[in-house]
Amino acid sequence: MAPVYSSYVCIFISTLFMLMVASSHVNTAAVTSTAILVTVDQSGNGDYEKIQDIINAVPSDNRELVFIRVKPGIYKEKIIMPADKLFITISGSKANGTIITWNDSGEIFESPTFTMLASDFVGRYLTIQDTLLDDTGRHYYKSCYIEGAVDFIFGNAASLFKMCHLHSLSEGDAAITAQRRQSPSEDT
Template sequence: MQPFNFFLHSSLLVLVLFMSTKADNQVKQIKHAGSKTIIVDQSGHGDFTKIQNAIDFIPSNNQVWTLVRVKAGTYNEQVNIPRDKPRILLQGESSRSTIIQFGYGGDSIKSSTFSLFAEDFVAMDITFKNTYNLEPGKPTTWAPAALINADKASFYRCGFVSVQDTLTDSRGRHYFENCYIEGAVDFIWGNGRSMYQGCMINVTVSGGQAGYITAQARETAADNSGFVFKNCSIFGTGPAYLGRAYRPYARVLFHGTKMSDVIVPEGWSAWNYVGKENTIVYAEVDCEGPGADKYKRVSWEKNLSPEDLRYLLNPDTFINQEAWIQRQPKA
């Protein structure tokens, strides 16, 4: 994505309020036959003090689930899970108290605080944060909090915090439930095939220039990728578009979502594909709130057929083939 220069007003208070749920009050107990557990604790009372050291310790191509339990704390490190480390469950004590952060910007891939390349992954109760654009005087540029470049990844009660390109939803099937996502520019972007269920989306634009929540990158009509947001909530400082087309067949659906007045009346931007909007699939169904008023929406926003709507809204048809979500360990 291209850099977009304006300064972020941090919304840590909103993050704290949202993440303060009953799920945060206890460490989740994960039970899975044959599983292993590794403890990461900054105080030295676990197996490792660094998360990356715990990941490196896991054998390549392991056949059983490994629980990496991360004790509360702020872990200042980049974490990379390579392709040969599948079946990892990364769990913090809560998304308020367990934070992985790093301050690296300028590259939409290499700058990511957390990078996932291995299939079959679960994260719970943890926040991924890139502090680069949050530092005073730093120009806004690519600074992902997380890069998800693998199939069958799910995230429960997690936080993703940055300004530009916060969540690189790059490739594969992904499920996000009750997560918090904060940013200003293209902060949910990529060619993932993903469902966001009950997530909080905080738009932290400042300076008057509009931001963009999504920048989906579907390449062709046969490409099965897309972002589906179900029963989510959008709020913040705004103003912002729901999305701009990063590729010519970009596909995004908001369903049953509460939208504050941070959403601009037009709703969507064709960006580099002005005049080719017929291939872009942007839709809103049963949304509410002042930002959901479609009276001044772009004329090329799509009205999905009942068949297309059922396909996109049903996890089993859109992302959950082989029932991989049910087979993963969870709280």
């Protein structure tokens, strides 16, 4: 059902290009003006129906820019971005139209809705409900809506959240984030 992974190329967006150039993993493949474009649409009108399926299709130690356009809808899936899946952007068209949700509990590192372990990631125009494990690497989140109860953004990544709405469902005093920094000298 899905086309060959590398068959889609598009003009690269300058904002994303600047972020990747500033990354610690810059190489000649990442400093190009094109990206692989893949569309996720759960109704079957895209290249993939699930976000995790395209992430799994990206080769390990990827060095090409991959732009995953996610069509509006509620995606009930657990997303895990492994550490060897670099240079990936996941983008909806507007934050309240592309919702990633899961309902899990238990061990803190096993239960997140969205787990980010790769570096050089960009997330835009997404709603992530429940928990975001933002544990390693450098990430840029723009115009996202992230909702949860307690410590719903946690990890040890060096991340920038720009124009994001963080919504706490807690009825009492509760932390939104839980930084896992081990010492003041860490730059996370």
